[in-house]
Amino acid sequence: MRSVYLDHAASTPVHPEVAEEMMRVMTSQYGNASSVHAYGREAKRLVSGSRDKMATLLGCMPDELVFTAGGTESDNLAILGTMEAVGLQGKHVITSAIEHHAVLHTCEELEKRGCEVTFLPVDDEGRVSVEEIANAIKENTVLITIMFGNNEVGTVQDIRTIGELAHSKNIVFHTDAVQALGTEHIVCRDFPVDLWSFSAHKINGPQGIGALVVKRGHVLSPRLFGGLQEKKRRAGTENIAGIVGFAKALELAVQGLDHRRAHYMMLRESFIESLTHEIGDEAFVVNGHPEFYMPHIINISFPGVSTETMLMNLDMEGIAAASGSACTSGSLEISHVLQAMSLSEKLLRSAIRFSFGLGNTRQEMEYTARKIGTILNRLRK
Numbered sequence: 001m002r003s004v005y006l007d008h009a010a011s012t013p014v015h016p017e018v019a020e021e022m023m024r025v026m027t028s029q030y031g032n033a034s035s036v037h038a039y040g041r042e043a044k045r046l047v048s049g050s051r052d053k054m055a056t057l058l059g060c061m062p063d064e065l066v067f068t069a070g071g072t073e074s075d076n077l078a079i080l081g082t083m084e085a086v087g088l089q090g091k092h093v094i095t096s097a098i099e100h101h102a103v104l105h106t107c108e109e110l111e112k113r114g115c116e117v118t119f120l121p122v123d124d125e126g127r128v129s130v131e132e133i134a135n136a137i138k139e140n141t142v143l144i145t146i147m148f149g150n151n152e153v154g155t156v157q158d159i160r161t162i163g164e165l166a167h168s169k170n171i172v173f174h175t176d177a178v179q180a181l182g183t184e185h186i187v188c189r190d191f192p193v194d195l196w197s198f199s200a201h202k203i204n205g206p207q208g209i210g211a212l213v214v215k216r217g218h219v220l221s222p223r224l225f226g227g228l229q230e231k232k233r234r235a236g237t238e239n240i241a242g243i244v245g246f247a248k249a250l251e252l253a254v255q256g257l258d259h260r261r262a263h264y265m266m267l268r269e270s271f272i273e274s275l276t277h278e279i280g281d282e283a284f285v286v287n288g289h290p291e292f293y294m295p296h297i298i299n300i301s302f303p304g305v306s307t308e309t310m311l312m313n314l315d316m317e318g319i320a321a322a323s324g325s326a327c328t329s330g331s332l333e334i335s336h337v338l339q340a341m342s343l344s345e346k347l348l349r350s351a352i353r354f355s356f357g358l359g360n361t362r363q364e365m366e367y368t369a370r371k372i373g374t375i376l377n378r379l380r381k
């Protein structure tokens, strides 16, 4: 049976060139970057070289880059680190209802610790209104955290305008750009953003390594205590192979960005075209924003067929897709993102996220659309 992987927003395969560099490091380098001997110096050289390379590619200073264990840790460090540095009690944070759980649950934790948090709604295309953010700002607002691009529906926010608004009121602005890296043009210094979260495994890098870009001068309270690594912002021996792999993945992603975008646009368009041909355009609805979206994520509802049933049938055909929801005790939860977009029950309960990657082809899109046609016919019978 053919197998088609359309869940790259969950995780991507490691690029062979990334794996090759990591393998070289893992098999030849075992020093600790904090050691003073030659082995340690070699480890340190690898970390510094990767940091310099990534800083150039991201448009930030090397000392603005903090390596973490992934997007979740970057979000936690950005949010808790910022708020603990100013004292949590009586402070206010603004976020949106469609953030990744790494942000939402961290904000809920802030509430437990005495902060006030406003969770802003979004429109039915998944966009946060800048006006509503402006109206939510109070005297005690310290932080605004709004994601760059949504991991379930792909909608991109107006990060530049939100950042300008935040800075005009002296408010810190954090964006979770985990899904946007590799498909959106990101040059950190060109945006009014103080904190950026990134993760390597969404761009064909290894799992378990991420980064937080912290604008110079911004003070963070650390989440981990121990050694002096990452300028005391993140203690712990560096994940050298992961860091080298992340730097290589970023290099490939940034150099190939226009090609990637064009490839994903082609996949998206041919998928919609093939679906229209196979099942007719009345049998499916594309959720998300029609103009401001990341091309590698498309969320589609097939009214009348539950998300669970479609995912199971796709899996039986060798096609891996996703719902936006986490799987708990065997049943799928309704997506908080689609709920926040106030989609009708029939769209909400039949939504599937397809997310593309480098290896996907037009033929796979046609194949998947054909299989969806077969599944719908089978279920109708």
Ligand SMILES: Cc1ncc(COP(=O)(O)O)c(C=O)c1O
Pocket (backbone or CB within 6 Å): 009, 010, 069, 070, 071, 072, 073, 075, 100, 102, 147, 149, 150, 151, 176, 178, 179, 199, 200, 201, 208, 210
């Ligand atoms: C938008 C977004 N933020 C954060 C994360 C968490 O990143 P990680 O898996 O590296 O912890 C993800 C991963 O799915 C994501 O899509």
